[in-house]
Amino acid sequence: MSRLKNGYIPKVLATEYASYRDTVLRTLITRLETAQASISRPISIYDPMAGTGPLIPEVERSGYVGYFNDLNSLHLYVNKAKTYRSYKTFKRIGSATLLKKLCNFTSRLDRNTPMPTEKWIDDVSLRILSSAWSSCEDEIKPVTIILKAIILLSIRDFSSFVKTKNPTWLKPGGTRRNITVEQAFSYAINMLENYYQHTYCGYQAIKGGEINLTDRDCTKYVPKSGVDIVLTSPPYCNRVDWDRLYAPEHYFLRAVGVWHTRCEFIGTTAVRHYDNFDSDIAFISEHSKYLNIFLTKVKERQIGNEKRSDYYLKYFTRYFAGLFRVFEVAASSLHKNNFGIYFVVQDNCHRGMSIDIGRVISQYLSIKGFQTRVLKIWNQHHLGMRNISRKYRAVNPRQRESLWHAIK
Ligand SMILES: C[S@@+](CC[C@H](N)C(=O)[O-])C[C@H]1O[C@@H](n2cnc3c(N)ncnc32)[C@H](O)[C@@H]1O
Numbered sequence: 001m002s003r004l005k006n007g008y009i010p011k012v013l014a015t016e017y018a019s020y021r022d023t024v025l026r027t028l029i030t031r032l033e034t035a036q037a038s039i040s041r042p043i044s045i046y047d048p049m050a051g052t053g054p055l056i057p058e059v060e061r062s063g064y065v066g067y068f069n070d071l072n073s074l075h076l077y078v079n080k081a082k083t084y085r086s087y088k089t090f091k092r093i094g095s096a097t098l099l100k101k102l103c104n105f106t107s108r109l110d111r112n113t114p115m116p117t118e119k120w121i122d123d124v125s126l127r128i129l130s131s132a133w134s135s136c137e138d139e140i141k142p143v144t145i146i147l148k149a150i151i152l153l154s155i156r157d158f159s160s161f162v163k164t165k166n167p168t169w170l171k172p173g174g175t176r177r178n179i180t181v182e183q184a185f186s187y188a189i190n191m192l193e194n195y196y197q198h199t200y201c202g203y204q205a206i207k208g209g210e211i212n213l214t215d216r217d218c219t220k221y222v223p224k225s226g227v228d229i230v231l232t233s234p235p236y237c238n239r240v241d242w243d244r245l246y247a248p249e250h251y252f253l254r255a256v257g258v259w260h261t262r263c264e265f266i267g268t269t270a271v272r273h274y275d276n277f278d279s280d281i282a283f284i285s286e287h288s289k290y291l292n293i294f295l296t297k298v299k300e301r302q303i304g305n306e307k308r309s310d311y312y313l314k315y316f317t318r319y320f321a322g323l324f325r326v327f328e329v330a331a332s333s334l335h336k337n338n339f340g341i342y343f344v345v346q347d348n349c350h351r352g353m354s355i356d357i358g359r360v361i362s363q364y365l366s367i368k369g370f371q372t373r374v375l376k377i378w379n380q381h382h383l384g385m386r387n388i389s390r391k392y393r394a395v396n397p398r399q400r401e402s403l404w405h406a407i408k
Pocket residue numbers: 018019020048049050051052053054069070071072216217218219232233234235236242264265266267
């Protein structure tokens with residue numbers, strides 16, 4: 001079990017609201033150990049929406065096979081630097097050399113006074129950082145991986161954005177922080193070092209696992225070889241828009257040509273061009289009694305413009321239809337003899353009504369022949385509760401978390 005800092009794996013990205021609480025990690029790790037004890041080959045696990053990949057260290061330490069997918073390419077690049085192999089490269093090269101290389105690639109940035117912009121990153125900074133990204137490719141692959149991760153971990157420091165009342169909803173524009181490249185990269189290197197310290201240093205017997213990282217849309221993709229266990233935590237409903245939360249990093253990834261041109265995060269707030277509403281609402285209504293009641297109430301409670309656009313009805317329909325597809329597709333990756341699906345959900349509320357995501361997924365999986373049960377419930381999100389609604393400030397958001405297991 002990793003030595004958790006204050007109960008958590010240390011943060012590497014500036015925004016890591018989504019990671020598992022330590023009890024979830026401990027429970028999952030114990031379940032993986034039990035599964036491993038019953039088969040002779042290394043067990044394989046798949047997380048279709050792996051985000052920051054909290055199980056990467058465990059797969060490495062115990063010698064499992066792990067498939068970690070997330071549509072957000074930022075996670076792909078940063079997670080590559082979280083493997084045991086990257087840790088060993090980091091140790092061999094040393095933080096001072098890595099810092100020196102990056103400072104050389106970007107020294108022109110220090111000579112430029114930060115300029116106001118309406119973009120996520122001003123043009124000069126973007127040009128210099130993009131060229132540094134290309135220069136990293138001249139290094140040997142394991143070094144390239146670490147350097148690219150450090151650049152991505154520093155992007156916030158070179159970005160121009162305004163914070164809004166909603167902590168996950170930034171706006172582009174302004175002037176970037178007047179920070180030297182050395183300061184920015186040192187900070188990112190420290191975060192990575194801190195991560196390695198807690199996940200790999202001091203462990204005597206690290207078996208070395210097989211880590212497979214992808215950035216595909218998990219409603220359309222599964223690892224080719226089957227897996228023994230699926231585990232995941234779905235995007236929050238009506239709370240975080242991943243496109244906004246990581247907008248500065250995505251802006252950079254787009255500039256260096258590695259960001260999907262058109263991607264659909266589960267939980268996207270963009271419903272204007274959503275074409276599948278009729279088929280999706282029919283699909284989800286068939287699979288959850290709870291959703292039928294919930295969506296009727298959502299429709300009744302829409303007000304003003306929302307009523308005309310059916311905004312919330314469309315938002316929730318799209319969210320749940322997406323989730324059902326994720327579980328259907330992920331379940332298809334399970335071997336015949338498998339250890340089932342574990343999922344961690346964070347509920348939210350809409351205008352005072354609880355949105356019981358775990359229950360909805362459980363109803364869906366039951367119809368698909370799984371036996372589901374809740375393993376543990378916590379009454380609030382482990383990083384605190386946030387009411388970001390301007391209209392419903394008085395509503396106490398029940399951001400309950402729960403861990404579930406489903407097996408056929
Ligand atoms: C609650 S977070 C997962 C957090 C993760 N357990 C961690 O500890 O960082 C949900 C993740 O789903 C990803 N996601 C959303 N839509 C997706 C899609 N269509 N395909 C793959 N990943 C998606 C988001 O990028 C986000 O990282």
